[in-house]
Amino acid sequence: MTALLPRRGLAQILALIVILAVDRVVSPQFFDLRLQDGRLFGSLIDVLNRGTPVALLSLGMVLVIATRGIDLSVGAVMAICGAIAASLADSHGLPVVLAAALGAGLVCGLWNGFLVAVLGMQPIVATLILMVAGRGIAQLITEGRIVTFSSPDLVWLGNGSVLGLPVPVVIALGMLILTGAVVRGSALGLLIEATGGNARASELAGVGTRAMILAVYVWCGVCAALAGVIAAADIMGADANNAGLWLELDAILAVVIGGTSLFGGRFSLVLAVLGALIIQTMNTGILLSGYPPEFNLLVKAVVVLAVLLLQSPKLSGFAGVMARLRGTKP
Amino acid sequence: MTPKAKALLAASATAALLLALPAKAAELTIGFSQIGSESGWRAAETSVSKQEAAKRKVNLKIADAQQKQENQIKAIRSFIAQNVDAIFLAPVVSTGWDAVLKEAKEAKIPVVLLDRDIDPSGKDLYLTAVTSDSVHEGAVAGDWLAKTVGDKTCNIVELQGTVGASVAANRKKGFDTAIAKHANLKVVRSQTGDFTRAKGKEVMESFIKAEGGGKNICAVYAHNDDMMVGAIQAMKEAGLKPGKDILTVSIDAVPDIFKAMVAGEANATVELTPNMAGPAFDVVAAFKEKGTVPPKWIQTESRLLTAADNPQKEYDSKKGLGY
Numbered sequence: 001m002t003a004l005l006p007r008r009g010l011a012q013i014l015a016l017i018v019i020l021a022v023d024r025v026v027s028p029q030f031f032d033l034r035l036q037d038g039r040l041f042g043s044l045i046d047v048l049n050r051g052t053p054v055a056l057l058s059l060g061m062v063l064v065i066a067t068r069g070i071d072l073s074v075g076a077v078m079a080i081c082g083a084i085a086a087s088l089a090d091s092h093g094l095p096v097v098l099a100a101a102l103g104a105g106l107v108c109g110l111w112n113g114f115l116v117a118v119l120g121m122q123p124i125v126a127t128l129i130l131m132v133a134g135r136g137i138a139q140l141i142t143e144g145r146i147v148t149f150s151s152p153d154l155v156w157l158g159n160g161s162v163l164g165l166p167v168p169v170v171i172a173l174g175m176l177i178l179t180g181a182v183v184r185g186s187a188l189g190l191l192i193e194a195t196g197g198n199a200r201a202s203e204l205a206g207v208g209t210r211a212m213i214l215a216v217y218v219w220c221g222v223c224a225a226l227a228g229v230i231a232a233a234d235i236m237g238a239d240a241n242n243a244g245l246w247l248e249l250d251a252i253l254a255v256v257i258g259g260t261s262l263f264g265g266r267f268s269l270v271l272a273v274l275g276a277l278i279i280q281t282m283n284t285g286i287l288l289s290g291y292p293p294e295f296n297l298l299v300k301a302v303v304v305l306a307v308l309l310l311q312s313p314k315l316s317g318f319a320g321v322m323a324r325l326r327g328t329k330p
Numbered sequence: 331m332t333p334k335a336k337a338l339l340a341a342s343a344t345a346a347l348l349l350a351l352p353a354k355a356a357e358l359t360i361g362f363s364q365i366g367s368e369s370g371w372r373a374a375e376t377s378v379s380k381q382e383a384a385k386r387k388v389n390l391k392i393a394d395a396q397q398k399q400e401n402q403i404k405a406i407r408s409f410i411a412q413n414v415d416a417i418f419l420a421p422v423v424s425t426g427w428d429a430v431l432k433e434a435k436e437a438k439i440p441v442v443l444l445d446r447d448i449d450p451s452g453k454d455l456y457l458t459a460v461t462s463d464s465v466h467e468g469a470v471a472g473d474w475l476a477k478t479v480g481d482k483t484c485n486i487v488e489l490q491g492t493v494g495a496s497v498a499a500n501r502k503k504g505f506d507t508a509i510a511k512h513a514n515l516k517v518v519r520s521q522t523g524d525f526t527r528a529k530g531k532e533v534m535e536s537f538i539k540a541e542g543g544g545k546n547i548c549a550v551y552a553h554n555d556d557m558m559v560g561a562i563q564a565m566k567e568a569g570l571k572p573g574k575d576i577l578t579v580s581i582d583a584v585p586d587i588f589k590a591m592v593a594g595e596a597n598a599t600v601e602l603t604p605n606m607a608g609p610a611f612d613v614v615a616a617f618k619e620k621g622t623v624p625p626k627w628i629q630t631e632s633r634l635l636t637a638a639d640n641p642q643k644e645y646d647s648k649k650g651l652g653y
Contacts (some may be wrong), residue, residue, distance in 0.1 A: 027540055036569050043539050050532055092622035145529070145653060146556070146588065159567060235527040235560055241369065242526040287536035293493050293522035 006258045008311075012274045015257075015307045018112055019281045026289035039161035043284060045169075051280030052076070052168040053244070055273045056227040057251035058258070059172075059179050060220030062272035067213050067254050068196040068264030069116060069123035071220045074251055076134025077108045078228030078244030081139025082139040085229045086238030089149035097154060102225045108134070113214035122325020130250065138240035148237040168230045172273070175223065180269050189267075192216060196264025254279055278307060349586040358615065359389040361409030362418040370584060371604060373652030375420075375445065378609035386611050399423055403430045408642075410437045416614040418607065423464045431455035433595045440617060444606040447627075458613055458624040460606045464497050467632045468553075469506025470600045471579045474634055475549055478597070483591065484548035487537045488520040489530050489561060491553040492625070499524075501553045501581060518546070521611075523557040530557030534564035544570045549577040554588040555599055562595050573597055573637075582653045583635055588645035591637050601633040604651065 023043070024030045033042040051072075056258045064071045081101040088097045108130060115126035141147075160167040183189040194202040195212045203209050224244075232238045253260075257275035260267040280304050286296050360383070364376055376392060383390035391414070393405035399422050409417050410433055417439055421427060427448050434441050435455055443459035475486070486509070491498030502520075509515040519537050523530040530552060538544040544565065550572075552558040558580035565572040572578055573595045581586060583601035590596035608627055616622040635644060 029539060030543075032539075036567075041568065043536070046532075046535050046539070051536075053388070073341060096438065144373050145370050146586070159563075231528060235531060235563065239527060239556075242524070242528065284536060287533055288520055288540050290519055290521075290540065292520070293490060296493070296522070 009268070009274070010259045011307075011311045012258060012278065015310055016274065016278050016281060019278060019285065019303065023281060023285035024287065026285060026290075030285075030288065031047055035164065038164070039166065040164045045166065047277065047280050047284045048169045049166045050284065051277050052166075053227040053231050053275035054247060054250045054254055054279060055172045056175060056223045056230070057247060057273040058254035058276045059175055059269060060216075060223030061248075061251040062260055062267050062269060063179075063183070063192060064123070064220045065252070065260055066192050066196045066264055066267035067216050067261060068199070069211075069216070070127065070211065070262070071112060071217065072124065072127040072248050072254065073112060073130035073134055074220065074224040074227075075110065075244035075246060075248040076131050076138065076223055077105055078247065079138035079225035079238075079240050080108065080134050080141065081105050081225035081228035082232035082243045083138045083147065083238040083240050085154060086147040086149050086232045087141060087145055089154045094151075094157075098229065099152075101229045102222055105221040105225020105228070106218055107221070108224070109120065109218035110214070112221065113217030116217065117210045117213035128153045135240065138238075141236070142238055142240040143197060144240070146237045146239045154229075155236055155289035156231050156233075158230055158236070168234070171226065171230065175226065176269060179219070183269065193265050193267065216251075228329040229321065241250050249278075250279055251276075253304065257296060257304070257311075259311060279304075318330040357387070357389065358415045358611075358618065359391070359412075360416045360418060360611070360614065361403045361405070361412070361414045362392045362407040363409070363420065364392055364394055365402075365420050365422045366394050366398075368397060370653035371582060371602065373604060374604040374648070377651045378604045379418075382608040382611060383606060386615070388611055390607075395422060397422055397468065399426060404440075406430050406434060410434055410439060413437070414439060415618060416457075417441045418444050418610055420606075421446050421448050425449045428455065440614060442610045442614060444610060446483075450622040453626065456615060458610075458626055458628055460610045460613075460628045460630060461590055462630045462632060464500035464600050465504035465507075466629070467581050467600045467602065468501040468506075469508040469650060470504075470632050470634050471501075471551060471598070472505040472508025472515075474598050474600075475551065475577065475579050476509060476515060479512075479515065479548070481514060483514045483516075484546070485516055485518045485541070485546050486549045486551055487534075487541070487547050488517050489523040489533055489550065489552040489557040490520055491522065491525045491557075493522050495525075498525075498553050505551055517551075523552070523560070525554050525556060527556045527560035530560030531564045532560075533557075534561035535568070538564065538568045538570070544568055544576065547576050549579065552578070555580045555582040555584045557584050558599075559590065562590055566595070566651070571595075583633075583644070583648070585645050585648040586653075588635075588641040588648070591635075591641035592645065594637070596637075598636045600633060601635055602634070603630050606630060 030043045033040055081104050084104050085097050085101040088100055100245045112127050116123050157167055162170045191207050192212055194207050195209045199209050231243050254275035255272045257278055258268055258271035286299055367373055391480035406417055419441055431441055440457040442457050445461055447459050521533045523533045541547050550561055558578055562572045578596045579598040581600045583599045587596055587599045612622045
């Protein structure tokens with residue numbers, strides 16, 4: 001457990017509790033839960049359900065950022081894979097639809113990884129290419145329309161429930177456990193951190209840094225594909241113009257709120273997902289509060305600033321004192 | 331030029347003059363600088379423009395600007411070089427048109443704006459603008475709701491368009507003005523759904539939770555149909571019956587809202603007609619033939635469409651247009 005949730009998780013948990021408390025104040029029924037048609041119904045479930053796409057994106061993003069990279073294309077990859085899933089949904093079975101969509105995500109990840117790991121491009125520029133082109137590709141697939149479908153299997157993926165929980169939440173949880181098991185159950189996580197910490201030293205020490213970088217971009221693409229399929233299933237249609245729009249920034253924010261440095265190295269999957277939940281708890285709170293929408297972005301910015309200040313070792317007096325007592329630099 | 335050629339020219343000029351009225355009406359060549367594929371409505375506008383042109387035997391040349399003003403300016407210059415009879419422009423932004431529109435004016439080619447207006451400083455540079463009145467659209471929606479609800483108290487939740495978009499501000503203004511006359515109608519919650527299905531659904535979910543599981547909500551007003559389609563899903567998932575428990579009224583009239591209407595899940599929509607080119611063709615033809623100068627603004631009709639207006643037929647007629 002200590003490997004998954006290090007001491008630095010305290011700031012994030014504290015932030016989440018504070019935001020939940022604020023949500024309770026602005027919306028007294030925030031913690032109400034009831035069963036509706038066999039599924040749990042309430043604002044807390046909304047937070048989990050609506051937070052799923054960004055949580056999935058952050059699972060891939062955190063690994064990419066741990067190698068000192070960044071992936072700006074995840075929002076566009078969501079749009080592509082959602083478009084593919086929606087176009088195939090009514091003519092093919094769910095396995096084919098999923099295979100095609102996730103396969104497309106894998107190819108997108110491979111492309112990004114190839115540009116960064118093999119051609120040595122700067123990650124921000126390399127992934128910017130697909131960020132711009134990807135939405136165009138998605139629009140080509142949908143011909144600029146919102147492609148709707150009625151396949152009950154795919155709809156279930158977005159709106160169904162398992163043991164009262166929405167299916168997307170179960171999928172995200174499964175992905176977290178799977179990623180955690182693969183990355184932390186083996187030396188892979190350590191090798192990824194080594195690649196991000198010092199690629200050259202790791203290379204000399206025998207770490208296959210190129211393979212590591214390729215692998216994390218591929219995984220990021222697959223996570224984005226899954227998020228795209230869920231987003232399409234949710235609205236029973238693929239909206240190439242808007243699906244995943246600007247979500248790459250939310251995913252990066254979730255990773256940063258989760259305490260992973262953009263300079264690579266140490267990372268935490270659980271805290272990245274927690275970061276995504278913090279963002280969504282805030283978003284849902286804003287929607288419930290009834291403030292005019294003109295305030296949405298302002299409130300969001302202030303809260304993000306506060307959360308990041310909470311983590312800043314220089315500004316957090318408590319952490320500073322503790323560090324000095326321990327005789328180490330914060 | 332030889333005298334023979336001169337005579338020939340004069341003769342053909344006379345002949346052209348004699349033939350001018352009927353011949354020209356049948357063979358208008360019009361260049362249309364379209365914004366690009368930004369939404370389903372835009373795609374529908376392009377296909378309806380082609381249909382209307384075919385109906386009138388107008389030779390319509392469409393240039394897709396891919397949301398870039400410089401592409402539109404290039405397209406207009408090339409239309410001027412081809413000496414077309416008129417230019418239609420759906421401007422991507424409202425400013426920066428003076429220079430190129432002056433060139434069109436010098437070439438004596440009338441310009442008609444479609445769907446959007448441009449900066450007031452350029453009013454004399456175009457023949458007319460064919461646009462809808464988005465304040466009026468909001469008012470039509472508000473009037474329908476007031477009439478349908480009658481004297482009952484009605485709490486309305488509103489799904490706004492993107493914050494800062496003029497369409498969103500206008501549709502809000504028109505609706506607010508229309509319901510202000512009725513004390514029993516009140517907007518209790520208003521939040522932006524960014525004109526998208528996904529956000530419309532998310533925001534509606536929160537409205538339902540904030541208003542006692544939806545029991546306090548009597549009607550939803552959405553600034554576009556896409557947000558309403560998302561909101562309808564949210565209501566259904568919350569165990570509510572949209573169209574019955576909660577009235578719906580939205581704007582645009584895209585095909586999927588008629589599907590919902592057929593299923594009894596939506597009540598009313600206000601059409602933003604994709605046929606802006608039709609009236610523009612007529613104006614240009616009248617201007618070319620008789621020199622009729624049209625008013626500076628031609629407002630398109632904002633039709634109210636409800637379940638009583640044969641939604642299945644509306645759906646069938648609209649689904650092939652590219653929405």
